Amino acid sequence: MFKLLVLSVGTLGPLAIWAGVSGAVKWRLFSPHSMFRLLRIWHWVSWVTALVLWLCYLLPSHVHWLYAGAASTFSAGLVFPESWLKSQLAPSESSSMLSR
Numbered sequence: 001m002f003k004l005l006v007l008s009v010g011t012l013g014p015l016a017i018w019a020g021v022s023g024a025v026k027w028r029l030f031s032p033h034s035m036f037r038l039l040r041i042w043h044w045v046s047w048v049t050a051l052v053l054w055l056c057y058l059l060p061s062h063v064h065w066l067y068a069g070a071a072s073t074f075s076a077g078l079v080f081p082e083s084w085l086k087s088q089l090a091p092s093e094s095s096s097m098l099s100r
Contacts, residue, residue, distance in 0.1 A: 010070025051065025
C-alpha cells in the first residue's frame with residue numbers, strides 16, 4: 001500500500017502542483033516571479049534527491065528502486081508547471097529570470 005502511495009505522489013504530484021500554480025496565478029495570490037523561483041528550487045532539490053536515491057539503490061544495502069523512480073518521475077514532472085509558468089511571464093521577464 002505504501003509503494004502505491006509513493007508511486008501516486010511521484011506521478012500525480014506535479015499535476016497537483018501545476019493546478020496549484022495555475023490557481024495562484026489566476027487569483028494573483030503570489031507573484032509569478034516568486035513562484036517561478038520556488039519551482040526552480042524545488043525542481044533541483046527533487047532532482048538531487050532522485051540522484052541520491054538511485055545511488056543508494058546501487059549500494060549493497062540498497063533502497064527499493066521504486067522510491068528512486070518515483071522521485072525521478074516527480075522531478076521530471078515539475079518541468080511542465082515550470083514551463084507553463086515561464087510561458088505566462090512576458091518574454092523579456094522569462095529570459096531575465098533564467099539569467100539569475
